[in-house]
Amino acid sequence: MPRPQILLVEEFYFAKKEWDDLACIADILVCDSPxxxxxxxxxxxxxxNITCIYSSWRSAEITGVIDEELISKMPRSLRFIAHNGAGYDQIDVSACSKAGIMVSHTPGAVSRATADTAIFLILGCLRNFPQGEYNLRKGSWRSETSVEIGNDPNGKTLGILGMGGIGRSLAERARIFGMNVIYHNRQKISWTNNARPLAEYVSFEKLLAKSDVLSLNLPLNSNTRHIISSLEISKMKRGGIIVNTARGGVLDTVALIEALESGHLKSIGLDVFEEEPHIPRQLVENPRVLLLPHMGTYTIEAQYDMEKLVIENLERAVEQARLITVVPEQKGQQEHIMTKRRY
Structure with a gap:
């Protein structure tokens, strides 16, 4: 009986030993399609004859979005897509489900590094560090007219939109700095393993109204695109701060720029953008904006953990026809989905 085949549409850079071990149970094909x-x-x-595909955000440079058109052209033997990343907006999960293809992602592996990045952005925006750096790079020192005096995080309210693994890690870190943490999520979290809740659950409206800093930590999909736009920003405190380490598309860039230029928002910290790698000039040139080039998981440790989890998903797929970290849209539906596509 032929061994299962795994198509690699991206290289492994950190978990090389684990990847080599995977070759013991499956044949590895390297995508060379331009x-x-x-x-x-x-x-x-x-x-x-492939059974599994390993994809990442870089894979889209070759395949484009894994949408209904592409899925219709893929071999009927394909049963699993193991994606390297917590976000998977490059994959049409609904189309995959209809075709009987299961999809996994790497949620827990990215939590610590992304939360650390969010904390960096929060502290920088509160303390007006971007203004200070902007002055120094121009050859000027700090003055009361060139750098506004900042705020301590202690006692400020952090609102987290999306309390998944990253949101929880962020809440833990924010509490260390003395911040009050509130959150809004699709479902209220049960904090059974904690002495007290990491954060208070509030409505979406209250989250906007009460937050000194609003952190976006939710996936990008048709329901969350531009979830924060002009109307939502207008409901925030004047002088508020928005930090985004999720996906650029959850935040309306035009509305964000307008709120920043009008003074309604004090500062913004962004690690992600709507049209990466393009960043609007109004953001690049504004000294009240703290920018990073999508570095949330850009650490050796996070990248290793992500690759390792992808490999574990592939191993489970080959040996047990199951995935470990199934995307939320497919959780609890594996048996139903898998009956739709057969070898």
């Missing part, structure tokens, strides 16, 4: 058109053609030939 673009989407070639990839589709190759799915009918050299990739026509």
């Amino acid at each position: 673009n989407r058109e070639s990839f589709i053609q190759d799915c009918a030939s050299k990739y026509n």
Whole structure:
């Protein structure tokens, strides 16, 4: 009986030993298709017996979005897509489910590094550090007219929109700095393993109204695109701060710039953008904006943990026809989904 085949549409850079071990239970194919058109053609030939695909955000440079069109061209043997990343907006999960393809992602592996990044942005915006750096790079020192005096995090209210693994890690860190933490989520969290809740659950409206700092920590999908726009920003405190380490599309960039220029927002900290790597000039040139080039998980430790979890998902897929960290849209539906697509 032929061994399962795994198609690698991205390299492994950190968990190389674990990846080599995976070759003991499956045949590894390396994608050499230069673009989407070639990839589709190759799915009918050299990739026509694959069981699993390993993808990441870089894979889209070859395949484009894994949408209904692409899925319809993939071999019927494909059962699993193991994606490297907590966010998976490059994959149409609904189309995958209809085709009987299960999808995994790497939520827990990114929590610590992304939460650390959010804390960096929060502290920088509260203390007006971007203004100070902006002055220094121009050859000027701090003065009362060039750098506004900042605020301590202690006693400020942090509102977290999306209390998944990253949100929880952020809440833990924010409490160390003396911040009051509130959150809004699709469902209220049960804090059974904590002496007291990490954060207070509030309505979306109250989250906007009470937050001194609003942190976005939710996935990007059709329901969350531009979840924060002009109307939502207008409901925030004047002088508030927004930090985004989730996906650029959850935040309306035009509305954000308008609120910053009008003074309604004091400062913003961004690690993600709507049209990466393009960043609007109004953000780049504004000294009240703290910018990072999508570095939330850009650490050796986080990258290793992410790759390792992808490999564990692939191992489970090959050996047990299951995934460990199934995307939320497919949780509890594996048996139903898997009956839709057969070898």
